[in-house]
Amino acid sequence: MSIKEQILADIKTAMKEQNNFERDALRTLHSALKQVEVDKRIELSDEVVLPILQKEIKKRTDSAQLYVQGGREELAKKENDEIALISRYLPAQLSDDELKDKVKNIILTLGASSIKELGSVVKTAKEQIGASADAKRISEVAKALLS
Numbered sequence: 001m002s003i004k005e006q007i008l009a010d011i012k013t014a015m016k017e018q019n020n021f022e023r024d025a026l027r028t029l030h031s032a033l034k035q036v037e038v039d040k041r042i043e044l045s046d047e048v049v050l051p052i053l054q055k056e057i058k059k060r061t062d063s064a065q066l067y068v069q070g071g072r073e074e075l076a077k078k079e080n081d082e083i084a085l086i087s088r089y090l091p092a093q094l095s096d097d098e099l100k101d102k103v104k105n106i107i108l109t110l111g112a113s114s115i116k117e118l119g120s121v122v123k124t125a126k127e128q129i130g131a132s133a134d135a136k137r138i139s140e141v142a143k144a145l146l147s
Contacts, residue, residue, distance in 0.1 A: 003049045003089050004033055025082045032056055050131040057086050094132045103141045115146045
């Protein structure tokens with residue numbers, strides 16, 4: 001079952017269980033997927049869905065930070081709950097040590113030796129690691145290793 005099909009099935013389950021939070025959050029997520037599908041006129045595969053899910057998580061992370069700064073803890077909690085819900089559809093995230101090892105191998109493979117080559121290292125790492133780590137973590141680890 002594809003991620004998109006799983007989201008639809010989970011929406012139906014949430015409706016049957018009358019879980020309004022999960023139903024609404026998943027509907028919003030499905031709407032974002034459907035928008036990309038309509039705009040690009042493509043059938044979404046898991047390879048296309050994963051970056052969209054990461055983008056949705058980033059949006060919610062940014063919103064939660066702004067809510068905390070504004071003193072709106074209840075809204076920040078809602079955003080964090082949605083992040084946890086969306087994260088269920090992503091592959092398991094790499095630990096810090098695993099990520100560091102993979103980025104270190106990429107740096108050795110590319111022969112990168114200075115911070116000037118950060119862009120190519122991060123680009124290659126994102127291609128190889130995929131949805132197992134977000135771009136911000138990859139960039140931070142690469143910066144630390146190249147410095």
